[in-house]
Amino acid sequence: MAVISSFLEMQSMSAADEAIKHELDKSVNRIRAMSLLHENLYCNGDLASIDLKDYIQNILQSVAASFGFADNSGLIKLNVGKTEPAINKLIHIGLIINEITMNSFKHAFKGIEKPELSVSMTQSGDRITLVMADNGTGKQDHLDGDSKQNLGMEIIKTLVLHIGGVMVIDNSKGTSYKITFPAADREPNGKT
């Protein structure tokens, strides 16, 4: 919940409109009020038993629904192979998927008659590869101009770096992101 609060604070700082800042600040305060309960739930939950495919599916459906695509059966193609990412990486993988999905829905699908987003996650040895590709315009806010000015891309880059990954973006035909990262958490000596 502290992360959610920080997202909103950053967005608030980026907003030029005082009314928007005010509304975001109100949300930050509400989340802070909720955080005590949720932190407790998070700390005592069993993340080890999470179903990765369900987790990703829920993120994709949630974002799609927030953009008015309640029925997204033909829109999103999800393929999750046998992958075993470190538990500590799950939340960051989820946030990366969330950011990329939001960008596809917000920017890439404008004017696209039959939008599609494919998401696959596979593992080979100790490396996991996440590929997300849309059939959109290839235009996404965070691919234009100075990426430092774009919060979404900053978040993606920060999280990819944090999980020890590398990312390749191709927007020559739609937009695709290929992110490869070690399945395991870092060893105590700092190596993956």
Place this chain on the structure above:
Amino acid sequence: MNMRIMIVEDEPILAMSYRMALEKNSHQVTGVFSRGEDAVNGIGKAQPDVVIMDIKLAGNMDGIEAADLIVKNSGIPIIFITGNSDDSTRMRAMDINPLQYIVKPVNIRQLCSMLESGNIIQNVSDEV
């Protein structure tokens, strides 16, 4: 007063939010680390005026151990930011005489205000 600041925080979004807020307020973030041992090793290159240090970190060394080494080796002051506010942790943290001990969730605007006003240099025993 603009300052050079190093951030040690294992949650990347929180570290990012601190960095954004500090840079927006004209401070210079000279290093961001998620592990205590990396922070201790990186302090020489980062050369900060102050270190913002989470207590619960990834890796073998917690924030108090890392801060202790940083203070002993370089004398650079520490601001602790932590989600753990139990008495024993607080007492351990107080042993290294930090500038501040702030419990999450952090009001980053307030943190920036403290840095800018110079109010960070005060007796933290009044705060905890």
